[in-house]
Amino acid sequence: MSTGIRRHRIRRWQPALWVGAAALLLSACGAAPSTASKGGKGPIVIGASLSLSGDFSADGQAFQRGYELWAAYVNSHGGLLGRKVKLDIVSDASSPTQVVTNYQTLISLDHVNLVFGPFSTLLTVPSSKVAARYGYAFVEGAGGAPLAFAAGLHNMFDVSLPVKDDLVPFAQWIASLPASERPKTAAYPTSNDPFTEPQLPVAERILQAAGVRTVYSRVFPAEVTDYTPIADQVAARHAQVVLLGSVDVPTVSAFIQAFAQQHYNPKAFIATAGPDQGAAFVNAVGANNTGGVMVPNGWYPGFKNAASQAMVQAYIAKYGGTPSGVNSDVAEAYSVGQVVAQAVEATHSLNNAKIIAYLHSGVVLQSVQGPVQFDSLGENGKAVAFAFQWIHGTLTQVLPTNAPGSSPPVYPKPPWGS
């Protein structure tokens, strides 16, 4: 091949190479270096795959902040077993395929000491199997759907509230209302996601037993071109309470916008995820549309727990904003670090088999989300389900009504735009 032809070919590919190199450089700016400690004196390296881009990027980056806040706290208090903690976080671009590759790389090539889980049940399911194959403890904070535990993996532990119980306090509260105030009809639109789908049937059974008739119950795909006809149908049925199975802010925002456009204001509106995203939720739906919107969870920024309040303050000191703007993902991630740290300190070891055995021993651990005790499946049996409501621009704990720290829920919900 002559030099001339080679140069010609290089020139032909030059724009693509140039742009590709720039793209790689840009993406490299957001990725942490991949190194691991093999010795016993260097830092303890903890690997995690997070969705720093793609559909779950908002949650993934909130999780990254949670992990980093925890690592900063631990390192400022002497580290683990006297060693500094170093996080090796790689991006999976919200892909269930990439997350598998990432954990294989972290464990088999980078030889990280420990791993933390990714964001969402969708990514937890495949990645937990990789960790199980290598005998790593897999503690995570956002994979609490029944599907994640269906494989019966011995190494998987979810520090957060089991998903299927999320809507129980809300449904029980509606059922407990006096008959004259209780909604007569309910709608249950839900995204076909392992996080949302298990929640609605539990709530629907409670509400039907209380005489609340189902007028709409349909599943929609995770990515919808147009939410308007679905939301319009809910509005047309005049359901007095809406339980929306959502995984993100755009879904909730689309429904709220369509409801407002149709002049439809249910007496109560709860969404399984989205309203817990703090400032992101407020920015999307507009501050005057947040009033009365509810969300189930195991944590909120005003949670009466000293460690939680310290974490919120640390978050604001580092990233700015107000307590209401702190995403619950941050607390879920932070809790993962706390639980693993307690297991490491208790076993005086980085041996994953010992850590797994310890976590299965029935010991009660502490986290910013409250106490943690794993059952045989790895679910947190101590987690308490709450429901929170946006009241005057603040996410406020309202359910269970008799729980410490609960304020009376606003019912019926104020009209949109008020």
Next chain:
Amino acid sequence: MAALYGAVIDGILTGGVYALMAAGLTLIFGVMDIINIAQGVLVVLAAYLSYFLSIRFGLDLFVGLLVTIPVLFLLGVAVEWLFIRRLRSQEKTAMSILVTYAVAIIIEGVLSVTFGVNYVQLHGWYVTRSFQLLGFYLPYIYVFGFLLAAALLAVLFVILYRTRFGRSVRASLQNRTAAQLIGVNVARVSTLTFGLGVAVTAAGGMIFGATNAFNPNSGYDLISRLLAIVILGGLGSIGGALAAAVAMLVVEDVVAVIWSPVWSDVVFFVALVAVLLIRPVGLFGRAAARAQ
């Protein structure tokens, strides 16, 4: 029956918005044989520009278009000059996918660094309000979006079929070599066409941002739908993009209402395949477009 009519109305109005987003994609392909994978991210970029003007200067979203349309036109010109023009004609179409994908990644990265990844949405009095007509509530934002789409597509039509520049564009579209021989500066026409295609996206991005919460990654969900629209409408046909966008949204919305939202995409793509089997160039494919 009211639900069915409602779904048809929703589909037509939302289809107008999607047509606005897809118009630039089909125009660029028609003239340049460039498949602009960055179109989805450009829509999101346009939405962020509107967001910035709204938050920083309090500009109304529609008034903001007076700024965002020229800005995106210049961006389109710059992208064409920097990246597209250097592609050689033999592999231009295939290579354009790679190059514009890289452009999309760069824009997404810049947006992530500048605005973060939290979702935002555009707000204005018309975003959540609606008016009643024949028993249906019609959201102002969708009606305005549809009217804007009709107006901009009409302007594009006038530019393409009633101006000297438009004649040059169509000549380049039909036969680049022949166009050069009769004195058309094809390189300049390509640059301006790319700029025009990206500029139209400013309006689509603004309406998209007012009807959807978005973050820098939102463009990837969009691009597959936009490609489906321009393929159904016929690559290169602006009218085809409008017809296909409306058809896609009406089919999906009607299926969501009378059957199930889960089947919306399936039914549309089955219809798309059926149309392409009968008419491989799409509803208003290149041959038809050239005959206009």
